[in-house]
Amino acid sequence: MNRTKRIKSIESPEMTGVPDSHMQILSIIRQIPRGKVCTYGRIAMLAGLPGRARLVGKVLRYSPLANGVPWHRVVNASGCISLRSGESPVRQKSLLEGEGIRFNLAHRVDLNQYLWESRHASKRRGK
DNA sequence: AGTTTGACTAATG
DNA sequence: GCATTAGCCAAAC
Secondary structure: OOOOOOOOOOOOOOOOOHHHHHHHHHHHHOOOOOOEEHHHHHHHOOOOOOOOOHHHHHHHHOOOOOOOOOHHEEEOOOOOOOOOOOOOOOOHHHHOOOOOOOOOOOOOEEEHEEEEOOOOOOOOOOO
């Protein structure tokens, strides 16, 4: 399957520069409900791109935030906010706190409590 | 065309 | 828990 191959011979001359993988990733992020977070790695996995966590970050960086994508609900595997240098994590933190998400003293969220696991799962995660 | 970089992560020590 | 390493891959040098 060609996930990075962009088809030139498509009916629409426009919008041919967006790889399928990016659309998949954005699609997953859009499903993160309010008050929950998801990790880069898990998003990649749900998008059918296991191991491509960095691609998720890249997509978010290049994607205009005007896409209705709840970018602020994406944190790293440690529950910390990962932001590009230059940007303050305060904004993302505020947005999450506004949804009822609490941060601990290490500025981390409790993934045990807030991680969105996409429908089913319901795996036993400690207590 | 080779190297570096990055909104990442799991595995080690 | 922190530092290092290795995998990852597309864009930027």
